[in-house]
Amino acid sequence: MESESNKIIDAFTHDDYKYGFVTEIETDFAPKGLNEDIIRFISAKKEEPTFLLEFRLKAYRYWLTMKEPKWANIHYPEINFQDIIFYAAPKKKKTISSLDEIDPELLSTFKKLGISLNEQKKLAGVAVDAVMDSVSVKTTFSDTLSKLGIIFCSFSEAVQHHPDLVKQYLGSVVPYTDNYFASLNSAVFTDGSFCYIPKGVRCPIELSTYFRINAANTGQFERTLIVADEGAYVSYMEGCTAPQRDENQLHAAVVEIVAMKDAEVKYATVQNWYPGNKEGVGGIYNFVTKRGICKGNNSKISWTQVETGSSITWKYPSCILLGDNSVGEFYSVAVANNYQQADTGTKMQHLGKNTKSTIISKGISAGHGNNSYRGLVRISKNAVNSRNYSQCDSLLLGDKCGAHTFPYIQVENKSSIVEHEATTSKISEDQLFYCQQRGIDTESAIGLIVNGYAKEVLNKLPMEFAVEAQKLLSISLEGSVG
Amino acid sequence: MKEMQTDINEIISHEGMIGLFEENRGHLFQHDTEYLSRLRNTAIAKFSELGFPTPKLEEWKNTDLKASLSKKYGYSLKPSPVKDPRKVFHCNIPHLDTALIAQLNGWYISKDVPLMELGNGIILGSLAEAFLKYPSIIEKYYGHFADVSSDGLTALNTAFAQDGIFIYVPDHVSSPKAIQIVNVIHHPENIFLQPRNLIILGKNSKLSLVHCDDSYNHQAGFANTVTEVFIGENAHLDHFKLQNLNNDSTLISSAWFNLEKEATLKSHYITFNGGLLRNNIRVLFNARGGNADIRGLYLMDRKQHVDNHVFVDHAQPECTSYEHFKGILDENASAVFNGHVLVRKNAQKTNSYQGNKNILLTDTAKVNSKPFLEIYADDVKCSHGSATGQLDPEAMFYLRQRGISEENARMLLLYAFANEVVNTIGIDPLRYRIEDMVKKRLQGELQICEQCVLHCNTPEQPVEFDIDLSKL
Numbered sequence: 001m002e003s004e005s006n007k008i009i010d011a012f013t014h015d016d017y018k019y020g021f022v023t024e025i026e027t028d029f030a031p032k033g034l035n036e037d038i039i040r041f042i043s044a045k046k047e048e049p050t051f052l053l054e055f056r057l058k059a060y061r062y063w064l065t066m067k068e069p070k071w072a073n074i075h076y077p078e079i080n081f082q083d084i085i086f087y088a089a090p091k092k093k094k095t096i097s098s099l100d101e102i103d104p105e106l107l108s109t110f111k112k113l114g115i116s117l118n119e120q121k122k123l124a125g126v127a128v129d130a131v132m133d134s135v136s137v138k139t140t141f142s143d144t145l146s147k148l149g150i151i152f153c154s155f156s157e158a159v160q161h162h163p164d165l166v167k168q169y170l171g172s173v174v175p176y177t178d179n180y181f182a183s184l185n186s187a188v189f190t191d192g193s194f195c196y197i198p199k200g201v202r203c204p205i206e207l208s209t210y211f212r213i214n215a216a217n218t219g220q221f222e223r224t225l226i227v228a229d230e231g232a233y234v235s236y237m238e239g240c241t242a243p244q245r246d247e248n249q250l251h252a253a254v255v256e257i258v259a260m261k262d263a264e265v266k267y268a269t270v271q272n273w274y275p276g277n278k279e280g281v282g283g284i285y286n287f288v289t290k291r292g293i294c295k296g297n298n299s300k301i302s303w304t305q306v307e308t309g310s311s312i313t314w315k316y317p318s319c320i321l322l323g324d325n326s327v328g329e330f331y332s333v334a335v336a337n338n339y340q341q342a343d344t345g346t347k348m349q350h351l352g353k354n355t356k357s358t359i360i361s362k363g364i365s366a367g368h369g370n371n372s373y374r375g376l377v378r379i380s381k382n383a384v385n386s387r388n389y390s391q392c393d394s395l396l397l398g399d400k401c402g403a404h405t406f407p408y409i410q411v412e413n414k415s416s417i418v419e420h421e422a423t424t425s426k427i428s429e430d431q432l433f434y435c436q437q438r439g440i441d442t443e444s445a446i447g448l449i450v451n452g453y454a455k456e457v458l459n460k461l462p463m464e465f466a467v468e469a470q471k472l473l474s475i476s477l478e479g480s481v482g
Numbered sequence: 483m484k485e486m487q488t489d490i491n492e493i494i495s496h497e498g499m500i501g502l503f504e505e506n507r508g509h510l511f512q513h514d515t516e517y518l519s520r521l522r523n524t525a526i527a528k529f530s531e532l533g534f535p536t537p538k539l540e541e542w543k544n545t546d547l548k549a550s551l552s553k554k555y556g557y558s559l560k561p562s563p564v565k566d567p568r569k570v571f572h573c574n575i576p577h578l579d580t581a582l583i584a585q586l587n588g589w590y591i592s593k594d595v596p597l598m599e600l601g602n603g604i605i606l607g608s609l610a611e612a613f614l615k616y617p618s619i620i621e622k623y624y625g626h627f628a629d630v631s632s633d634g635l636t637a638l639n640t641a642f643a644q645d646g647i648f649i650y651v652p653d654h655v656s657s658p659k660a661i662q663i664v665n666v667i668h669h670p671e672n673i674f675l676q677p678r679n680l681i682i683l684g685k686n687s688k689l690s691l692v693h694c695d696d697s698y699n700h701q702a703g704f705a706n707t708v709t710e711v712f713i714g715e716n717a718h719l720d721h722f723k724l725q726n727l728n729n730d731s732t733l734i735s736s737a738w739f740n741l742e743k744e745a746t747l748k749s750h751y752i753t754f755n756g757g758l759l760r761n762n763i764r765v766l767f768n769a770r771g772g773n774a775d776i777r778g779l780y781l782m783d784r785k786q787h788v789d790n791h792v793f794v795d796h797a798q799p800e801c802t803s804y805e806h807f808k809g810i811l812d813e814n815a816s817a818v819f820n821g822h823v824l825v826r827k828n829a830q831k832t833n834s835y836q837g838n839k840n841i842l843l844t845d846t847a848k849v850n851s852k853p854f855l856e857i858y859a860d861d862v863k864c865s866h867g868s869a870t871g872q873l874d875p876e877a878m879f880y881l882r883q884r885g886i887s888e889e890n891a892r893m894l895l896l897y898a899f900a901n902e903v904v905n906t907i908g909i910d911p912l913r914y915r916i917e918d919m920v921k922k923r924l925q926g927e928l929q930i931c932e933q934c935v936l937h938c939n940t941p942e943q944p945v946e947f948d949i950d951l952s953k954l
Binding site: 071381384394396397398399400401402403404405406407408409410411412413414415416417418419420421422423424425426 | 540827830840842843844845846847848849850851852853854855856857858859860861862863864865866867868869870871872
């Protein structure tokens, strides 16, 4: 059995990256490197108002004074920021008004990715904002949504058409001084999605963005801003892929969510960036700052993530629970296979009264992968009667991988309750034996156990994503025995 | 040689300590073997590189020594004169027969001889004397476990180490009596002291060790203690650390436990009082099959601060570690728990648990808990749990419903919470005494005793509450 299971481990941990194709599309590049001129170039290219250019320059000047953070449990050679192309856009011919005008190459790229921008999606009821190499290609369903007063468009469009909203909320959750990669993003972000749900509106469909890094040597710096006004509701999905390349590519995104009184935002991510090959060459460096603020009372923000890709993941979707009775949730499955490294977790800042947060994190390590959960739960003095429950489990497949847990728990009042639990173990031989005894082969048994292990999180994903996420998990992990 | 400076009285600083070391080289090195001199030189070099820890270091994030270090302290390079040792140390725990050894301001106090050799081969006494008398034992064990390269305070202690307690239990010997170390801080002025202890248990040996840190008067003290413990193959150490210091004192207590094949360590850290307390507990499994069981209880109030740092290094397979720390925090007290379990690549079949539970009684009390797991082996079972909250209102209601006053109900629940740690103490008289102290502490009656805490005159009865338990 030992040798058979080893074979299975080999088969699955050596599974090739399925999304590694390059699309031949004419791309408009900025010169390599980073300086104030590049930022002015990006800003001019996007025909931005002055306040945004000033925001970018302020961020850039601040970024220059910062040092790259070294505290995370990840190791990588130093990033040369002068060797990166900070702006790459599919060459624009003219303004696109219908799907037929979109480059057919681009459309087939999205088809390969399994997202179609056409009628099929209408049936599925999903509005997609697809971002390829930093520029949003086409937003579907905008018209349907605009009838409800919902604004869902690319960030650049939002800058053009809703500068006041952008000005009001940009940097209000993640200020440009926040951290090294957030500052960098603030200076050079090229596009992303913008979403505004007006008062009392329940967004009838799931909104979705697809990110894809296509050109070589480029970084993707997208910026997403979601604002749910009083009593609004939105469920948002984000997916990511990148083609296979030998060099490492940088992805430093910022996502900001604002939930006003009684609003609810659900944010789901399936991240499947290219993880590098079996020897750990290439892959995406994913340094992402995601943060939501529950500004008003009774608001709710929920993060769900399935992290299977990237050679490095550095990501802590967080909630600031400012309003009374607000709720923060974090559900995560993170996989580190081959030479992948993941340092991910969340921060729950309890500031308002009766605030509640739940953290469920499931880490899976295989091959030479290293997976760390890093989380902070802080109950401030004024957050009376607050409640947190955290559970972070790690599953180890193979003896060369690592699983680490860094929970920080700070409690500053007497009426709150904070609970934290964690376990680390391999797949139990008893469970395997039980399945095998009943005629289920090793491979399927492991698939069953891993999926069962992650079920709690997968259940939180919107339908469209749950299927994809389960498939991804099976591809990267099924069939491993410690 | 320059005239020896016996006492300084100034703010303890990084440069100040290096200066003091350089000025007193002659005195510090006077009896050193080559091995010891080498250790001191490495250590002072490391200290000058690392300095005193600051909250910028991850390990010291929540404990700031700034206030403690900004006081003026005297530093004594000679033992304090003892007028009547019998008067200072006549501590006893009723019905607990211990061999008592005492330290005053970190220096070993000898009643008769500095180093006793008991009939069964156990050697007990002053480390300074052991440096001279047993250089080969010292060379084999001293300075091997306390790693100066990562910790400035351990480096500082190693550079200045002059005296402390030395215990040697030979192979196959079980100490019939518990050994009790009492370290009293008593000085007319504020004092900075650095006791250094070395405890060695040979193969198949057994020892119970009660280690008390007490302050005598209300002067501020800063103690930077380092204790190295070697537990040989299949040996067993039952270790108790009791801390009851005044609110102006600072205690950094670093203990480095090294466990050989199938060695077992059982340790209790009980903290009643103290200004700023930091316990660095480091356990290294140096061979397979070791077992470490470390429990802690801290009952803090006023502005007291306690920080328990437990690092367990599973360097070898088939070892088991268990940590459980519980605390009750009242008024403005703050507590830190930082557990770190490292399971190295080949440490398969490791079984490890970390637990931390806290009760906050006020909105001004604070807890920082960081149970940290770092795992590189796959066939392991590791878990941790941390919970912070208040007394269960349902349990309170249950008691109140049965006519128990709020104060008594609260006391009973707090006592039950604390007792989970205390009731695992295997030596009955000691457990009774600690149970009694917990009860007194919770009722606010336990003060910093005029003398050693273990000296108070309470009956050695199991604790009883003034409530009718039959009502329950």
